[in-house]
Amino acid sequence: MPVYQFTLNGGTVSVEAPMDMPLLWVLRELLGVTGPKYGCGVGVCGACTSHLDGQAFRPCMQPVSGVAGRQVTTIEGLGGQGLHPVQQAWIAEDVAQCGFCQPGQIMAAVDLLRKNPQPSDADIDAAMSENVCRCGTYVRIRCAIKRAAQTLQSEGGGG
Amino acid sequence: MADTLEPDVPVSEGIDRRRFLTWVVAAPTLVVAARLGLDVPSASAAEADVLGTSSGGSSNETAFDLYITLRSDGRVLATLPRTEMGQGITTGVAMLVAEELDTRLASVEVRSADADPRWLIQLTGLSSTMRYLAGPIRAAAADARARLVTAAAHRWRVLALSLSTANGEVIAPDGRRAGYGELAEDAARVLLPEVSPLPKNPSAYTVVGQPTGRIDARDIVTGAARYTLDLDVPGTVPVVVARPPTLRGTVQTFNAAAASAMPGVVGVVQLPTGIAVAAQNFAQALAARDALEISWGPGPASHLSDGSIRTRLRDAIGARPLPPLFTTQTLEGRFDFPYLAHAPMETQSCIARVEGDRAEVWLGAQDPKYAQREVAAALGWALTPQRVTVHPIRAGGGFGRRFFTEVAVEAARVSRALGRPVKLMWTRNDDMRHGHYRPASHHRILAYLGPGGSILGWHHRAAIPTVEFPHGFGDLLTALGGVFLPEVSSQLFFALTQHVPYHFGWVTQELRDVSIPIPTASFRSVFTSQVGVANEIFIDQLARALGRDPVELRRSQLKSNRLKAVLNKVALEGQWGRPLPLGVAQGVAVLEEWNSAIAHLIEVDVTGATPKVLRVVIAADVGLPINPKSVEAQLQGAAVDAMSTTLSAGIHIDAGAVREGSFADYAWLRMSHTPATIQVHLVRSDDRIGGAGELGYPSAAAALANAIARASGTMPTRFPILQAGA
Numbered sequence: 001m002p003v004y005q006f007t008l009n010g011g012t013v014s015v016e017a018p019m020d021m022p023l024l025w026v027l028r029e030l031l032g033v034t035g036p037k038y039g040c041g042v043g044v045c046g047a048c049t050s051h052l053d054g055q056a057f058r059p060c061m062q063p064v065s066g067v068a069g070r071q072v073t074t075i076e077g078l079g080g081q082g083l084h085p086v087q088q089a090w091i092a093e094d095v096a097q098c099g100f101c102q103p104g105q106i107m108a109a110v111d112l113l114r115k116n117p118q119p120s121d122a123d124i125d126a127a128m129s130e131n132v133c134r135c136g137t138y139v140r141i142r143c144a145i146k147r148a149a150q151t152l153q154s155e156g157g158g159g
Numbered sequence: 160m161a162d163t164l165e166p167d168v169p170v171s172e173g174i175d176r177r178r179f180l181t182w183v184v185a186a187p188t189l190v191v192a193a194r195l196g197l198d199v200p201s202a203s204a205a206e207a208d209v210l211g212t213s214s215g216g217s218s219n220e221t222a223f224d225l226y227i228t229l230r231s232d233g234r235v236l237a238t239l240p241r242t243e244m245g246q247g248i249t250t251g252v253a254m255l256v257a258e259e260l261d262t263r264l265a266s267v268e269v270r271s272a273d274a275d276p277r278w279l280i281q282l283t284g285l286s287s288t289m290r291y292l293a294g295p296i297r298a299a300a301a302d303a304r305a306r307l308v309t310a311a312a313h314r315w316r317v318l319a320l321s322l323s324t325a326n327g328e329v330i331a332p333d334g335r336r337a338g339y340g341e342l343a344e345d346a347a348r349v350l351l352p353e354v355s356p357l358p359k360n361p362s363a364y365t366v367v368g369q370p371t372g373r374i375d376a377r378d379i380v381t382g383a384a385r386y387t388l389d390l391d392v393p394g395t396v397p398v399v400v401a402r403p404p405t406l407r408g409t410v411q412t413f414n415a416a417a418a419s420a421m422p423g424v425v426g427v428v429q430l431p432t433g434i435a436v437a438a439q440n441f442a443q444a445l446a447a448r449d450a451l452e453i454s455w456g457p458g459p460a461s462h463l464s465d466g467s468i469r470t471r472l473r474d475a476i477g478a479r480p481l482p483p484l485f486t487t488q489t490l491e492g493r494f495d496f497p498y499l500a501h502a503p504m505e506t507q508s509c510i511a512r513v514e515g516d517r518a519e520v521w522l523g524a525q526d527p528k529y530a531q532r533e534v535a536a537a538l539g540w541a542l543t544p545q546r547v548t549v550h551p552i553r554a555g556g557g558f559g560r561r562f563f564t565e566v567a568v569e570a571a572r573v574s575r576a577l578g579r580p581v582k583l584m585w586t587r588n589d590d591m592r593h594g595h596y597r598p599a600s601h602h603r604i605l606a607y608l609g610p611g612g613s614i615l616g617w618h619h620r621a622a623i624p625t626v627e628f629p630h631g632f633g634d635l636l637t638a639l640g641g642v643f644l645p646e647v648s649s650q651l652f653f654a655l656t657q658h659v660p661y662h663f664g665w666v667t668q669e670l671r672d673v674s675i676p677i678p679t680a681s682f683r684s685v686f687t688s689q690v691g692v693a694n695e696i697f698i699d700q701l702a703r704a705l706g707r708d709p710v711e712l713r714r715s716q717l718k719s720n721r722l723k724a725v726l727n728k729v730a731l732e733g734q735w736g737r738p739l740p741l742g743v744a745q746g747v748a749v750l751e752e753w754n755s756a757i758a759h760l761i762e763v764d765v766t767g768a769t770p771k772v773l774r775v776v777i778a779a780d781v782g783l784p785i786n787p788k789s790v791e792a793q794l795q796g797a798a799v800d801a802m803s804t805t806l807s808a809g810i811h812i813d814a815g816a817v818r819e820g821s822f823a824d825y826a827w828l829r830m831s832h833t834p835a836t837i838q839v840h841l842v843r844s845d846d847r848i849g850g851a852g853e854l855g856y857p858s859a860a861a862a863l864a865n866a867i868a869r870a871s872g873t874m875p876t877r878f879p880i881l882q883a884g885a
Contacts (some may be wrong), residue, residue, distance in 0.1 A: 018422070018442070025442040029397065034389035035382025037555070038441075039504050040587040044823040047504060075382035087380040094372040094788050097796060098245025099379035100504040100555030106380060125831035132822045134504045134556050135245050136799025137792070138833040 004068045008033070009077025019065035024048050026064045027074060035075035035103045039132070046131030049104035050074045056111035075103035078110065085155070086110050089148035097135035105131050109145050118149055179298035181356070184226065188343035189306060192226040193299035194279060195291075195638060222279045224295040227256060227303055233327055233340030235260060235267045237296065240281035241288050242271050242525055243375075244503075244557035246852050247789035248288045250374045252296055254786055258366040259300030259358055260307075262327035262339060264374065274527035274549035280638055282631030283525045284562065284681070286753045286850025289785055291639060293848050297358035305352035310345035311337050312353060319353035361783060361846045370788040375553075387508040387522050387552045388582055395510055396425050397441040398573050398583040401448045402433040402593050405458035405815040406677055410434060418450040427451070428576040432565065432593075435573045437581060445586070459676035461815035465599075468675060468812060469495060472601035475622035475671040479605065483616045483665045488608040490704055494693040495877040497809030499597035499682055500817075502825060505555025506590040511570035512580035513538065518547045520567045523554025526629045530564035537568045538575065547571075558800075559681045562629040563595050591825060592817040596810055597682030598624040598675075602693040607664070612705050614716070616665035621690050624675040625649050657690050660751050661698070661716040677812065683800060684853040687752060688860070695748035695861030700874055709865065710735050710747055721756040721780050721844050722749050728778035728840055733760035742766035743773070746865030748858035753850030755781045759798070759862035765870040769881055772802055772863065775837040779854065782847035790851045791839040797855025798837050803828040805860045809879040826881075 005014040008031065015030045024041070027033040027050075036059050039047030043061040050059050051073040059072075078084045083091075086109050096102045105128070112119055112127040119127065124142055133141065184190040225239040237256050243249045249269040257264045272278060280291065304324060311329035312319035314337065322329050328336045361367070378384040403409065413434055415427040423443035428435040434451055438444035472495075482489055509522040511534075518538060524530045527549040535544035554561055570583035585593070600623040607616035632647040636655065644651065653670040668690065682688055702712040710730050717723050726749050729735070735745060742765050749758045762774040775798050784790045807826035811818040819825040860878075868874040 021440075021442045025440050028388075029440040029442075032391070034385070037386070037505070038388070038584065039506075040821050041445075042587070042821060042823075044821050045504070045587070075380075079381065083377075083380070090380045091372060091376045094376060094792065096245075096373060096376060096379040097247070097792055098504060098554065098556040099375070099384050100245075100386060102379050103382045121835055129829040129831040132504070132827060132829065134502060134558075134827060135792075136796035136803075136828070136833070138799065138828070138830045139795050139835070139837050140792070141830065142835060 002065070004064050006067045006069060007071040009073055015064065017064050020063045023059035023062045023064050023067055023072070027059060033074050033076055037100055037103065039101065045101070046104045046108060047101050049107040049131060051107060051111065054114065056108050075107060078107065084110065085151040086113065086144070086148040089144040089151065092147060093140045093144040095137050095140040095144050097137055101131060101133045105133065105141055109141070109148065112145065113149055113152060117152060119145065179295050181298050181302040183306070183347065186228070186347060188231055189229040189303055189346040190226055191299045191303045192223045193295035193302070194223040195295060222277050224279050224292060225299065227299045229303060229307070229339055229343040229346065231340050231343050233266060233338050235262060235339070237267065237269045238272050239269065239292060240272045240278035240527070241292070242283045242523060242527070242551045242554060242557070244283065244523065244525070244554040244561065246288070246793060247373060247786065250371060251289055251785045251789060252292065253374050254366050254371055255293060255296045256300045258364055259297050260304050260339070261324035264366060264371070266327055271551040273551070274531040276528070278528070280631065280635050281526070281528050282629065282635050283557070284559065285632065285635055286852040286854065287635055287639060290754060290848050290850055291635070293785065301358040302352070302356040303346070305354050305356035306346040306349040307339055307342045309349045309353045310342045314345065367785050368783065368787070371786050372788065384553060386505050386555050387510060388584060390510060390521055390552065392510050392512065392521065392580055392582070395580040395582045396437045396439065396577070397444050398435050398437045398570065398581045399441065399444045399448050399586065400430065400433045400435045400569060400583070400589065401451050401453055402589055403455040403458060405455070405461050406593065406817065407460070408458040409456040411454045411456045413454070414452040417452065418447040421447040421450055426577045428573045430569055430572055432569060435569065435583070437573065437577055441584065458815050460812070463675065463677070463815055464813050465811050468599055469601065471675065472599065472622040472673055475673045476601060476603045476620055477671070480618060482607050485609045486607045486615055487610060490606040490608065490701060492604040492693070492697040492700055493876060494602040494696065496600045496689045497878060498599045498677070498812065499804055499808070500591050500594050500810050500819065500825060501558040501560035501680070501682060502591060502822070502827065503554070503556030503558060503560055506587055507566040507585040508583065509566040509570040510580065510582045511567065511574040513571050513575040516546055518571055519550070520547065520571060521550045521552050522564065522567050523557065523561055524549060524551050524564055524567070525557050525559070525561040526631045527551045529562065529629055529631060530567045533564055534567050534571045538571055558683055559597070560594060563680060588820045591820050595627065595678040595680035597688060598626060598677070598679045600689045602689065604693060604697045606697065606701050608704070614663050614701070617659055617661070617663040619668040619690065619694060620671060621669070621686070622671040622673050623649070623686070623689065624677065624679055625672050626652070626679050626681060626685070628652060628681060653686050656752070657686055659694060660718055660722055660749070661713070662718055663716065683797060684752070684856045687750065687857045691750055691857040692860045692864070695750070695858060696864045696868070696874065699746070699865045699868060713747070713749060717749070719751055719756065722751050722758070724842050724844065725749065725756050725758040725778040725780055728842055729758040729760040729776050732778065732838065732840055733774070733776035735760060742870055744866050744870035746862045746867070746869055748861035748865060750854065750858040752854060754847055755779065755849030755851065755854045757794070757854050757858055759858045761859070761862040761866045763863060763866040763870055765867060770806060770867050772832070772834050775834055775859070777838060777855065778840045778842055780842040780844050781849040781851050781854070782843065782845055784841055784843070785848065787841055790841065793851045794839050794855035795837045797853070798859040799828050799833060801856050801859035802832070802863055805863045805878055805880060807879050807881045809882070
């Protein structure tokens with residue numbers, strides 16, 4: 001079986017896995033990184049959303065062979081030592097209910113704010129509508145994104 | 160372990176004026192148990208083993224509602240027989256404990272207890288957790304505080320009444336302080352508290368009633384929160400199950416040769432529900448599942464599709480009854496609601512370890528005792544269910560789906576067959592296509608008008624496939640209502656919960672229970688999600704027939720002042736009647752249920768291809784809102800559910816199979832369909848604690864339908880309105 005090496009949350013990992021094994025299962029089962037959740041396995045719910053080279057992607061749809069030599073960031077690696085401003089905003093707005101989709105929602109929101117530091121409501125709609133929240137926390141997600149955008153702007157930096 | 164109980168401490172009139180019993184459980188540090196005091200514990204209570212991990216029969220044990228443990232590190236642990244599924248109960252319970260104990264919220268942990276027959280009510284549902292548990296929690300925490308104060312008074316040889324408490328410490332007038340942790344052992348031996356063990360008056364609250372963020376928010380946003388399949392139980396192998404195309408179809412023959420030869424495959428196990436495949440990881444298990452060759456027998460509903468089901472339901476309505484005397488006009492409305500899947504984000508999942516004559520399962524269960532019985536029965540231990548330990552785990556949404564625990568039965572069977580622990584996951588397809596569904600329904604409402612626009616009667620007959628209620632509902636309704644209800648049937652639950660809150664003369668509502676072999680379950684607000692919605696839509700039709708304004712008509716006919724108050728609040732805050740462009744309109748609806756009252760005002764724009772909700776304004780009276788932020792979250796979420804199922808989400812049945820397979824075709828609302836704000840205004844008429852989990856669904860659905868009717872000129876009668884999805 002081939003061995004793949006990539007950067008995961010800042011550290012180098014190598015895993016032995018079939019080339020077509022979805023990264024979601026590599027992360028959850030071979031590497032014990034359980035922040036990305038299984039919600040559908042077919043890329044329609046967004047519960048596993050993470051970052052590949054700084055861009056949002058769906059590990060359930062990404063064969064492990066495609067991430068060799070690249071940088072994978074999951075919710076566990078987002079904040080480094082502390083909390084990312086988007087995570088802080090999620091806490092301040094008390095977004096989560098069951099919480100199962102929220103790692104994916106947060107990773108999608110960070111991606112949005114990196115590309116568009118001051119998103120309009122329409123921008124938020126466009127960027128966040130591929131992530132399902134069955135508890136219906138969308139109103140608070142929107143508030144949290146706006147709050148994080150303000151924080152990031154006043155810090156003068158990107159995400 | 161045979162713990163000794165101290166004599167019962169007479170406690171305390173709760174806020175709802177019922178009596179709670181609290182008692183100290185012998186343990187190294189202070190542990191106080193509490194129960195709703197319908198009767199006193201029997202003399203054999205002294206033998207109770209509150210903290211023991213297992214025991215035989217239950218005839219000589221004291222049943223209780225919860226217990227609170229004061230640890231020597233100063234932390235407080237509340238153990239309760241309820242499951243956190245996103246509704247925020249752990250935060251609400253922690254707030255009540257922190258309030259009555261005068262300790263910091265951050266010092267309180269809340270844990271879900273394993274299944275155990277000694278829990279009086281171990282069921283999470285019917286919007287009952289805070290209504291039912293707030294009293295015992297307050298009583299237990301206040302009792303614990305009184306004993307901590309007494310222990311400090313003995314240590315310092317001062318009058319207990321001279322001491323005060325704050326931030327987890329007892330404080331003497333001379334400035335001496337002792338933390339609860341250092342008093343926890345002595346407090347366990349206090350025989351009689353020397354200060355009042357009664358809970359505070361709500362007017363003294365500083366924590367309860369304050370908008371408070373979730374205590375598990377940080378765990379959730381960092382990915383540290385653990386759901387069932389995130390747990391690390393050593394040696395588990397992943398399992399998925401090949402399932403029939405039709406609901407409850409059967410395996411006729413199967414050939415696992417190709418699948419068994421696939422990489423990583425550990426075993427193949429035939430189950431009553433399908434063929435299970437275990438492998439080293441889920442990717443391999445899913446691949447091997449696809450390689451199984453199975454011929455399936457049709458399920459019991461294979462002769463049924465949407466059309467034939469609707470016909471059966473319509474046929475069950477029957478002839479019109481005779482109208483009341485002096486009726487001059489009868490208005491008739493007919494409504495159809497679809498099957499709904501609960502579709503929690505976390506699919507059905509369970510870890511099971513069966514070894515010899517013991518089993519252990521971990522899952523997000525709304526009724527862990529039911530899971531225990533079902534697993535025990537499947538393993539041939541129906542008479543000794545205590546062999547099965549059920550650990551309820553934080554669930555990724557429940558909504559009524561997790562009363563049923565087929566996943567635990569499957570996992571236990573596979574674990575026994577393979578002789579090793581397993582983690583069994585339903586795929587999203589499995590979860591959508593093999594669930595228990597909120598049943599479809601058909602409704603006929605007749606409104607009888609008399610001379611001068613008077614309303615002489617209201618007759619609602621609903622044809623609904625029989626709802627499978629969990630056994631725990633009977634216990635819970637018994638405890639809440641004080642009337643003994645061993646089993647809850649659809650008819651009984653309908654009669655208990657379905658009310659028309661208006662002065663409409665001769666009011667009758669009837670359920671025609673229709674037997675259809677499609678698995679069912681309760682769903683947020685149960686029958687009110689159909690009956691209550693249809694009523695509130697038809698009241699707008701009545702207003703149109705009488706030429707009256709929908710708000711004015713409701714105001715004039717409502718029996719309840721609480722409902723009038725919330726209706727007035729949304730009319731004010733939502734500016735009822737404000738000028739709007741053509742194709743945009745407002746709708747209102749109300750509901751009173753589980754000691755709470757609510758009104759919704761929704762504005763919708765129907766000028767586009769699909770209706771677009773512009774604004775949602777909610778006013779709710781839940782009595783004392785323990786955590787207003789949590790109440791608001793529940794009401795916002797329920798509004799999203801209502802918009803989803805009114806507009807676009809419904810389950811279709813094609814020859815006994817469920818058509819929808821994921822969120823791609825089960826069109827639950829997304830961010831872009833949700834209005835930017837859902838305003839929630841809390842009105843507080845008294846300090847009773849009302850339910851909040853289900854409250855926000857029915858009148859949101861009806862207000863949206865009413866807004867669409869007023870904007871488009873056509874009353875929606877069949878849901879979801881966009882059958883093809885948004």
